[in-house]
Structure formats: structure tokens, C-alpha cells
Amino acid sequence: xxxxxxxxxxxxxxxxxxxxxxxxxxxxxxxxxxxxxxxxxxxxxxxxxxxxxxxxxxxxxxxxxxxxxxxxxxxxxxxxxxxxxxxxxxxxxxxxxxxxxxxxxxxxxxxxxxxxxxxxxxxxxxxxxxxxxxxxxxxxxxxxxxxxxxxxxxxxxxxxxxxxxxxxxxxxxxxxxxxxxxxxxxxxxxxxxxxxxxxxxxxxxxxxxxxxxxxxxxxxxxxxxxxxxxxxxxxxxxxxxxxxxxxxxxxxxxxxxxxxxxxxxxxxxxxxxxxxxxxxxxxxxxxxxxxxxxxxxxxx
Amino acid sequence: xxxxxxxxxxxxxxxxxxxxxxxxxxxxxxxxxxxxxxxxxxxxxxxxxxxxxxxxxxxxxxxxxxxxxxxxxxxxxxxxxxxxxxxxxxxxxxxxxxxxxxxxxxxxxxxxxxxxxxxxxxxxxxxxxxxxxxxxxxxxxxxxxxxxxxxxxxxxxxxxxxxxxxxxxxxxxxxxxxxxxxxxxxxxxxxxxxxxxxxxxxxxxxxxxxxxxxxxxxxxxxxxxxxxxxxxxxxxxxxxxxxxxxxxxxxxxxxxxxxxxxxxxxxxxxxxxxxxxxxxxxxxxxxxxxxxxxxxxxxxxxxxxxxxxxxxxxxxxxxxxxxxxxxxxxxxxxxxxxxxxxxxxxxxxxxxxxxxxxxxxxxxxxxxxxxxxxxxxxxxxxxxxxxxxxxxxxxxxxxxxxxxxxxxxxxxxxxxxxxxxxxxxxxxxxxxxxxxxxxxxxxxxxxx
Numbered sequence: 001x002x003x004x005x006x007x008x009x010x011x012x013x014x015x016x017x018x019x020x021x022x023x024x025x026x027x028x029x030x031x032x033x034x035x036x037x038x039x040x041x042x043x044x045x046x047x048x049x050x051x052x053x054x055x056x057x058x059x060x061x062x063x064x065x066x067x068x069x070x071x072x073x074x075x076x077x078x079x080x081x082x083x084x085x086x087x088x089x090x091x092x093x094x095x096x097x098x099x100x101x102x103x104x105x106x107x108x109x110x111x112x113x114x115x116x117x118x119x120x121x122x123x124x125x126x127x128x129x130x131x132x133x134x135x136x137x138x139x140x141x142x143x144x145x146x147x148x149x150x151x152x153x154x155x156x157x158x159x160x161x162x163x164x165x166x167x168x169x170x171x172x173x174x175x176x177x178x179x180x181x182x183x184x185x186x187x188x189x190x191x192x193x194x195x196x197x198x199x200x201x202x203x204x205x206x207x208x209x210x211x212x213x214x215x216x217x218x219x220x221x222x223x224x225x226x227x228x229x230x231x232x233x234x235x236x237x238x239x240x241x242x243x244x245x246x247x248x249x250x251x252x253x254x255x256x257x258x259x260x261x262x263x264x265x266x267x268x269x270x271x272x273x274x275x276x277x278x279x280x281x282x283x284x285x286x287x288x289x290x291x292x293x294x295x296x297x298x299x300x
Numbered sequence: 301x302x303x304x305x306x307x308x309x310x311x312x313x314x315x316x317x318x319x320x321x322x323x324x325x326x327x328x329x330x331x332x333x334x335x336x337x338x339x340x341x342x343x344x345x346x347x348x349x350x351x352x353x354x355x356x357x358x359x360x361x362x363x364x365x366x367x368x369x370x371x372x373x374x375x376x377x378x379x380x381x382x383x384x385x386x387x388x389x390x391x392x393x394x395x396x397x398x399x400x401x402x403x404x405x406x407x408x409x410x411x412x413x414x415x416x417x418x419x420x421x422x423x424x425x426x427x428x429x430x431x432x433x434x435x436x437x438x439x440x441x442x443x444x445x446x447x448x449x450x451x452x453x454x455x456x457x458x459x460x461x462x463x464x465x466x467x468x469x470x471x472x473x474x475x476x477x478x479x480x481x482x483x484x485x486x487x488x489x490x491x492x493x494x495x496x497x498x499x500x501x502x503x504x505x506x507x508x509x510x511x512x513x514x515x516x517x518x519x520x521x522x523x524x525x526x527x528x529x530x531x532x533x534x535x536x537x538x539x540x541x542x543x544x545x546x547x548x549x550x551x552x553x554x555x556x557x558x559x560x561x562x563x564x565x566x567x568x569x570x571x572x573x574x575x576x577x578x579x580x581x582x583x584x585x586x587x588x589x590x591x592x593x594x595x596x597x598x599x600x601x602x603x604x605x606x607x608x609x610x611x612x613x614x615x616x617x618x619x620x621x622x623x624x625x626x627x628x629x630x631x632x633x634x635x636x637x638x639x640x641x642x643x644x645x646x647x648x649x650x651x652x653x654x655x656x657x658x659x660x661x662x663x664x665x666x667x668x669x670x671x672x673x674x675x676x677x678x679x680x681x682x683x684x685x686x687x688x689x690x691x692x693x694x695x696x697x698x699x700x701x702x703x704x705x706x707x708x709x710x711x712x713x714x715x716x717x718x719x720x721x722x723x724x725x726x727x728x729x730x731x732x733x734x735x736x737x738x739x740x741x742x743x744x745x746x747x748x
Contacts, residue, residue, distance in 0.1 A: 013742075050554050052728060069557055070307070077554040084548030088325060093548075099317045100555040102310065144551060 001064050002027045004049070004152060005184045009058035011044050017074050018044040021058075024200070026183040033194045033215075034187040036204035037295050042187045043080065044277065045204070049185060050077055062152065073102040080157045080187075082137050086130040090140055093129070094147060101148035108147065108226035115143040119169065134161045142170060146177060153177060155183045159193060169195065174285045191287040200288075205295045215287065222285045222293075227256045227264050230279035235271045244267070253279060312692055314556045318564025322539070326572045330485065340583050347587035354467045357515040364397050365424035367442075367452070368417055370410045372403035377429025380460075386457050386704060396455055399423070418445065436464055484563070512694040513607055515665065521615050522685055524577065526658040528619075531628045533650060536566060536627055537634030540723075541643050549727045558724045566627040614691050614701060621708045622684025625715055626654060632719035635726030636739060653681050661685040668693040678704050678712035 002025040011019040011059030019041040026032040026226045036042050047053050049060055051067045062071055091112060098108035098266050113271060116122045119139045129137060145153060158174065159167045161253050174197060178184060188194060192200060195215060204210040211218055229235070230253035238256065248255040258264060271277055285293075327330055345352075369381040385398035399422075401413055414426040430439030437460055442453045469479060540562075543549045552561055587593065629650055637646045660682060664673045668689050677687040683704050690696045725743045 039443065047728070052553060072555055072557075075554060077551060079547060079550040079552075081547045083545075083549065083551045084326075085548050086546055087329075092321075092325075096321045097551060097555055100314055100552070296346075 001061075002095065004065050004185070005061040006045070006049065007058050007060065007116075009045070009055035009060060010160070011041075011048060011053070014057050017207045019048070019055075020206075021093060022202065022204070022209055023058075024202050024212065026185060028183060029178050030199055031178050031186050031197045032186040033198035033201035034185055034204070035189075035191075035291060036187075040204040041207045042204060043156065043298045046156055046185065049152075049166060050075060050154055052192065071152075073148065074151045076145040076148065076153040078145040078155040078158055080160075082141050084129045084133075084137065084141060084144070087128055087292055088127055089126055090132075091125050092145055097144050098147045101150075102263065103148050111147050111149070113141065116149060118173070119143070121208075134165060135166050138162055139166070139170075142173075146173075151182060152184050153188045155184065157188055158186065159188065159190065167193075191291060195287050203294055210294050211290070218290065219287070222290055224261050224264070224282050224284060225258055226283040227258060227267055228279065228281040228283055229254045229256060229267065229271060229277070231271055231274040231275040231277050235274045238267065238270065241270060256287055260283050311560055313556070314560050315452075315564045318556065319568045322565050322568025323571050324427070326535070327575075328400070330574075336579065339580065343580055343584050344587050345442070347584055348590075348593065351592050363530065364395055365452070366397055366399050368399050368401055368414050368423040368426040369404045369428075371400035371409075371721050375429065375433055377427075377440075377600070380429065380437050380440070381427060383463050384456065384459055387463055396452065398427075400626055414443075418443075428454075435460075435564070438495075443705040464506070477486045487572065504646075514611065516616075517607060517611070518665065518689055518692045519662075521619070521688055522658060522661045525619055525622055525684055526654065528573045528577060528623055529654050531576070532569045532623070533626050533654070534647065535628035535632045536569050537566060537647050538640060538643055539569075540631055540634030540727075543642050544638050544727055545640060551725075553727060559720050559728065562631050562720065562723050566624065566631060569627065570623060608692075610698075611688075611692050616707060618684040618688050618708075621705070621712060625680065625684070625708065625712050626650065627713050628712070628719040632726070635723040636729070637726075638729070657682040657685040661689050664689060678707055679707050683708055 002010075004026040006022060006024050009019060009021045009023050010017070020121055022041070022045055024032060034042050034045060044053070047221060048055050051071065054067075060067060062074070091109070094112050095108040098111065099105060099197055103111070111124070113125070116125055119142075121136055121139060124132060124136060124140065129140065132140065142158065145155070155174070159170055161171065171193065174184065174186075178197075186194075186198060198215060200214050201212070201218070202209050218255070235254075238247060241263070243259040243266070245257040245259055256267060258267070261282065268277075271280070303403050353408060370378070371381075379400060381400070385400070386397050388394045388398060401410070401417070403410055404413070411428070414423065417423040418426060422515075425444030426444055428443060430440040430441060432438050440456060440460070442452075442456065444452065469482070473480075506678055543552065556564075633646045634643065635649060637643050657676070660676050661674065664670060664686070667673070673686055673690060676682040677690050677700075687701060687704050721743055722739065725739060729739075729742055
């Protein structure tokens with residue numbers, strides 16, 4: 001049985017359904033992506049996993065057991081908005097938080113120093129949080145979620161407010177936590193992070209699951225509707241081919257939207273007959289496109 | 301069984317961690333340190349104020365003040381003035397003395413003489429006499445440059461009373477023994493009958509000294525509780541709100557149960573307030589015991605050994621219970637607000653309630669057996685202030701105190717359950733301050 005099982009949970013707020021029938025499992029050493037537009041029910045789902053609120057229906061099991069206070073020590077949480085004491089030293093508050101998670105002050109101090117070193121900010125140890133830049137605060141927040149080496153990690157918008165260098169640093173860290181066997185639930189709006197990190201995802205829309213499964217399978221289910229073509233000479237008459245919808249002329253080639261996948265081979269044959277081909281690719285839909293299509297179209 | 305014990309240990313560990321964190325951060329916070337030091341300085345100044353004022357008068361209180369008058373053989377005023385002069389000369393250590401000036405026969409010239417003497421500092425003030433009155437003395441007018449200086453006219457009035465009395469008595473032909481009898485002081489001692497409070501039947505009277513000390517202690521207790529509640533209540537509520545507005549609460553509630561964190565915070569603040577108030581009292585006592593204040597201390601004549609031990613026990617119980625009742629409610633109110641700016645209006649009701657309890661107790665200290673006091677001594681939020689008054693100053697059956705304590709304990713239990721629910725709900729709600737209806741809805745929705 002997988003360490004984290006979310007079984008058909010439903011959450012109703014007064015007159016509004018926040019989450020309706022969400023179901024997924026996270027195995028050991030996996031990052032699970034929870035996607036959705038604002039207000040789709042991601043935060044509510046995460047709060048239920050954190051045990052802050054209880055589901056109306058369905059259940060969540062951790063290592064096969066229901067939620068209990070014992071579990072608090074085993075969960076790390078990175079909230080969407082920064083949550084730290086602004087006027088208290090980094091060392092004091094992180095050791096405090098780690099102690100609440102059951103660590104001894106000494107171990108917490110050691111772990112904190114390791115992580116600060118790891119994030120290349122050891123000088124922040126004795127600074128107050130309000131003195132730090134936004135990116136550095138985010139690093140401290142990240143440390144507060146993982147300092148006690150939890151089995152379950154919930155990350156809400158982990159990389160917001162970071163520059164590309166630091167995003168890479170934190171991404172590498174998340175992968176390492178995964179490889180060490182943590183079960184991670186991860187939410188973001190940045191689809192390229194999801195493609196890189198997550199094995200399985202759920203896309204929520206208005207409290208319901210609209211797409212769910214492995215990133216590869218989801219992509220393969222969506223038809224390939226784009227072709228990239230780069231040729232030596234100009235190819236004429238592409239517009240007249242059946243199934244060609246739009247042609248975008250880029251600097252180094254053409255991006256052609258097609259009605260169905262088999263049109264691609266017609267385009268290739270047509271092009272070959274006129275010119276040598278430098279580059280031809282039938283493009284997979286990006287998750288971004290899938291997301292916008294599945295969420296955006298239903299919005300209408 | 302073992303796992304239950306483990307859980308208890310881990311809860312207590314977390315509780316201790318929260319208490320320590322709360323206390324350490326507060327003690328290190330600059331605003332706290334500064335406000336405490338400022339208050340300590342104010343206390344030091346206030347305690348020494350009588351001495352300081354005395355110093356500024358430059359020993360003026362010991363100086364004999366001279367009052368002038370015009371000696372005009374025939375006028376009735378002159379006789380009176382002479383009598384006053386003799387009287388003040390006879391009184392040992394009198395700070396007033398009269399000085400006569402010869403009359404020139406012209407009233408305006410006489411007044412000018414006196415005024416000149418006043419201006420060059422020879423005189424402090426001077427007397428003039430008006431028409432004869434029924435009292436047997438002419439009307440006395442005290443003229444002075446200092447406005448509203450009652451003390452001289454009061455002393456002259458008192459002196460005239462005595463002079464008249466002895467004049468009348470001298471003419472009545474009473475014997476010396478009869479005169480002594482008339483002047484012997486009358487002794488009235490107020491003794492309060494003690495009830496079941498102490499359980500000692502033998503000595504069943506509260507002496508005046510004991511009652512005086514009781515009253516002092518009760519004043520002290522009521523003010524102490526009030527200050528503890530006001531200071532810490534605000535601090536607790538604003539700490540909770542600060543944790544919420546900085547969103548650190550979201551991390552906290554995934555680390556420690558809300559109940560543990562709430563009580564850890566309350567206990568931490570309790571310790572802080574005790575430390576703060578104890579330092580105030582210590583500094584006040586230190587100042588009082590300085591050599592130059594020794595006289596004042598003797599004047600108070602406090603003998604704590606006469607205090608009923610039961611009163612002390614009740615006082616401690618009411619202090620603890622009262623503090624925790626108010627503190628839990630303040631914590632709950634703090635948790636429903638997400639911005640510090642909104643805190644003031646949210647805790648307003650609690651502030652009014654504690655003010656009401658405080659004033660009911662303070663204003664009833666002379667009438668501790670009124671119906672208002674009797675009723676309020678059983679109303680939970682008022683009883684910590686009011687019951688202590690009844691217990692110390694009236695003859696109240698012990699069971700009544702226990703009934704009131706029982707009501708208080710039940711209320712605390714309900715307040716804890718209720719506050720914990722509000723706290724759990726409140727810390728998850730952001731945005732504008734929720735109405736009570738919204739809060740109840742949210743509580744239901746969160747299944748808390």
C-alpha cells in the first residue's frame with residue numbers, strides 16, 4: 001500500500017463545494033503534482049492532507065493509518081504565503097519549529113546549519129527574517145518544512161519568488177528528498193516544473209478532477225496537433241493541404257497547426273517533394289497547453 | 301498504556317517548548333524591556349514623591365510663618381488678635397506666630413504698614429477684623445499673597461474655637477475634674493464579628509487592625525488581578541494575531557496542536573506578567589524601605605501576620621482562575637482577527653467586562669454586603685474581583701465561596717472548549733474579521 005492515500009475526499013463549505021471526489025495515491029519517493037487554477041480546491045485538499053480540516057466524505061490514510069496528532073512530526077509543510085516570525089532570528093525560530101516537531105535543540109541546530117550551508121546562506125543563521133530578501137526568506141521557509149526530515153512533504157507553490165539560479169537549487173533539493181524516499185505533494189502554476197518533477201498529476205477544476213494520471217500518459221492521450229518544419233528552400237502550397245489549420249512563420253521555420261496527427265505525414269511528403277529538410281518534428285502538446293485546454297475550455 | 305504515556309510526554313514537551321519560546325522572546329523584545337523600565341522609573345518617582353516635594357519646599361514646612369495685625373487698644377479685633385497671639389505662643393511647635401504693629405489711627409495707613417511688611421518678607425500674611433458677629437469674635441479676614449491657602453485660616457478658626465470654649469468654661473465655674481472629664485477623649489472601636497471563615501470559634505472577632513490590613517490587601521489584590529488581566533490579555537491577543545498575520549500560524553498548526561499552543565502561550569504570558577508585576581512590587585518596596593522614607597513606612601503600620609490564611613488561599617485561587625478565564629477568551633478573540641489593526645475593536649468587549657468587574661469591586665469596598673456585590677460575586681467574569689471583597693471584609697459562609705469557585709471552574713472549562721474551537725477555526729480564516737455567524741458556519745464546515 002502506498003504511504004499516502006487520498007480516497008475520494010469531499011469538502012463542502014456552507015453553500016460551496018470546495019473539493020468533490022478527489023482521489024490519488026503517492027508512493028514512496030514520488031512527487032505528486034496537484035494543479036489547478038486559483039480557487040480550484042488545491043489548498044483545501046492540502047489542508048485536509050495536513051489534518052487542519054477534516055473531509056466531509058472519504059478518508060486520507062498515512063502508512064495505512066488514519067490521521068492522528070502523532071503524524072504531525074512526520075509532515076513538513078511549505079505554505080503558499082511566507083509564514084515566519086519577522087522579528088525573530090532565523091536560528092531561534094527554526095530550532096523552535098523543529099523542536100515542536102520532536103527534534104532535540106542540538107539536532108535541530110545541526111540540521112539547520114547543514115541546510116543553510118546547502119543553500120549557500122550560512123550568514124543568515126543569526127539574522128532576523130525581516131532583514132532577509134524575499135528569495136532568502138523563501139529558502140528559510142523551505143528549511144522549516146524539511147528540517148526534521150519528514151516522510152510527507154506538502155509544498156504549496158514552492159518556487160515562487162525565486163530567481164532561476166535558486167529555482168534550480170531548490171528543484172535539485174526536492175529531487176533529492178524524493179530520492180531519499182519522501183512522499184511529496186506539490187502544487188504549482190509553473191508547468192515546466194511539473195513536467196520535470198512529477199510522475200503523476202491531478203488537474204483540478206472547480207473542485208473536481210478533470211485530468212489525472214501519469215504525465216506521459218496524459219500527454220499521449222492528447223492528440224499531437226503541431227508540426228515544426230525547417231527546410232532549405234521555401235515550401236509552397238502547404239496551406240492547400242487538407243487538415244492544415246494555421247501556419248505560423250517563425251525566424252527559422254514554420255509552426256503548423258494541424259487537425260489530426262496523420263496530416264503530419266502529408267506535410268512531410270509535400271515538403272520533401274520541394275526541398276531538402278533540415279528539421280521536422282511532430283510536437284507533443286506541452287502540459288501548459290493541456291492545462292489551458294482542459295481548464296480554459298471548461299471555463300467558457 | 302505506554303503509547304498514551306508517550307503521547308502525554310510529547311504533548312508536555314511541546315507545551316514546555318511553546319512556554320519557553322513565548323517567555324524568551326518577550327523578555328528579549330525591546331518594546332517590552334523599555335516599557336518595563338519606564339514603568340519602574342515612574343514607580344520609583346511616585347514612591348519618593350512626598351520626599352521630593354518636601355525637598356523642594358526647602359524645609360519650608362518647618363519655618364514659622366508670621367502673621368501681622370494692628371494693635372489698636374480699643375478695637376475688639378485687637379483683643380481677639382492678642383488672644384490668638386497668646387494661644388499660638390503657648391502651643392509647642394506651632395508654625396504660626398502673630399506680630400503686632402502699632403496703630404497710626406488711620407485705617408489706610410495701617411494697611412499700608414502691614415502690606416509693606418508683607419512685601420519685604422517680614423510677614424507671611426496679615427489679619428484684619430470686621431464687624432462683630434454672634435460667635436463672640438469679630439469677622440476675621442486673612443490677607444495673603446498666596447491664593448487659596450486654607451491652612452492658615454483653618455488654624456486660626458481652630459484656635460478661636462478653643463479660645464472660645466475655654467473662655468466659656470472658665471466663666472461656668474466648673475471644677476477642674478469636671479473640666480478634665482469634658483476634655484477626655486471618647487473611645488469607639490469597630491469590631492467585626494468573624495463567621496465561619498476561619499473556623500476558629502474561640503477568637504471570633506476581626507480587629508480593626510486586621511480589617512484595615514484586609515482592606516489594604518483586597519485593594520492590592522483587585523488592582524493586581526486587573527493589571528495582570530489587562531496587560532497579559534492584550535499581549536496574548538496581539539501575539540496570536542501577529543502569528544496569524546505573519547502566517548507563521550499555518551506552519552505552527554501543522555507542528556503542534558492548537559490547544560497545546562494556546563495554553564503554552566497563555567502560561568508563558570502568565571509567567572511574564574508575574575515577572576513584570578513582581579519587579580514593579582520589588583522596586584516599590586525597595587524605594588519605600590529607603591532610609592528617607594522610613595517615617596512613611598512606619599505610618600502605614602502593616603502587620604501581615606494578622607491576615608486570615610483562608611483569605612490568602614481564596615485570593616490565590618481567584619487570581620489563578622480569573623487570570624486563565626480572561627486569558628483564554630483573549631486568545632480566542634485574538635485568533636479571529638487577521639490584522640493587528642482590527643484587534644482593538646475585537647477585544648473591546650473583554651476590556652469592558654474586566655473594567656466593570658474592577659470598578660464594581662473598587663467602588664463597593666465600603667459596602668461589601670450590598671446586593672450588587674452578592675450577585676456579582678457569583679457571576680464568573682466578575683467573581684474573581686468581587687468575591688475576594690466579600691471573603692475579606694464580610695462574614696460569608698465558606699460554602700458560598702466554594703459555590704462561586706465552582707461556577708468559575710465550570711465556566712473556565714466551557715471557555716476553554718469554546719476558545720479552543722474558535723482558535724482552531726479562527727487561525728484558518730483570513731480576510732476581514734468574521735461575524736459570529738460566519739464563525740459558527742466555519743466551525744461546522746471545518747468539523748471542529
